[in-house]
Amino acid sequence: MKVVLGHYPAYSSGKHAILETSTLHQMRKILEPIFKRYGVDVYLAGHEHHYERSKPLQGVHHIVSGAAGRLHDEVLEEAPHPREVLAKRFHFMAFEIMPNGLAFKAIDKDGLVFDQGFIHRHDTKQAKPLMAVQLFIWRMLQAFLDFTRQLVRWLEALLGQRKTGVSFSGAQ
Numbered sequence: 001m002k003v004v005l006g007h008y009p010a011y012s013s014g015k016h017a018i019l020e021t022s023t024l025h026q027m028r029k030i031l032e033p034i035f036k037r038y039g040v041d042v043y044l045a046g047h048e049h050h051y052e053r054s055k056p057l058q059g060v061h062h063i064v065s066g067a068a069g070r071l072h073d074e075v076l077e078e079a080p081h082p083r084e085v086l087a088k089r090f091h092f093m094a095f096e097i098m099p100n101g102l103a104f105k106a107i108d109k110d111g112l113v114f115d116q117g118f119i120h121r122h123d124t125k126q127a128k129p130l131m132a133v134q135l136f137i138w139r140m141l142q143a144f145l146d147f148t149r150q151l152v153r154w155l156e157a158l159l160g161q162r163k164t165g166v167s168f169s170g171a172q
Contacts, residue, residue, distance in 0.1 A: 001102050001121040003042045004035070005140045009064045011057060011081045014048030035060050039122040042102060044144075051091050051106050053115060055082035061119050065093050065106065085115045092151050095141070109155065 010028050035043065036058060046066035054062040067090055077086075090109040095102060106115040 001042075001097060001119075002038065002040045003044060003102065003137055003141055004040050005137065005144060006043065006045045008047050009045035009052075009062065010043055011054050011062045012045075012048050012064050013052055013077075013080065013083065013086060014050055014064065032058055032060075041121050042119055051085070051087040051089070051115065052083060053085045053106075053117075055084050057081060059122065063093075063104070065091065067091055087114055089114070092148050092155075094148065095145060097141075109159075 008024070008027060010024065010031055012024070031043070034040075040060055042061045042063065044063050044065065046064065048064050048066045049071050050064065050067050052062075052064040067088070071088055071090065085106075087106070087108075091106050091114070094105045094107060096104075101118055101120040103118050104116060105113050107113050
């Protein structure tokens with residue numbers, strides 16, 4: 001499973017995408033050939049203050065998750081790209097890496113799962129090996145997951161709850 005983490009989304013329907021169209025276009029021109037060359041499965045970004053998941057674009061799933069602390073109302077209802085989900089709500093994400101892909105959940109401040117799914121990994125025989133980059137991406141994903149765990153603890157303390165009730169196994 002190849003996941004790239006970045007601050008700016010390559011595709012977005014949010015405020016910054018509206019204001020920074022040429023910047024995102026230039027970024028896509030640089031990133032998309034790299035994603036294709038190395039078989040990237042997922043590009044996870046923030047910057048925008050909403051949740052958005054695209055349909056696969058050139059084989060890459062794009063997820064924007066940036067609404068843990070602030071929301072923006074300026075979001076295009078008609079996406080400039082194929083989109084699966086758009087949500088303007090406070091949230092965080094949980095991931096589970098599996099041998100054949102990545103399970104994900106988008107969870108709102110009340111602990112409700114409003115988006116979830118499974119992204120299958122590309123055929124690794126087609127992708128060129130990049131062990132150092134893969135290790136870096138793995139470490140970044142682990143740091144992101146650690147941050148998400150800390151965010152959950154903070155939200156639980158803030159809301160006075162001991163447990164969000166969210167798990168991948170379905171056990172509460």
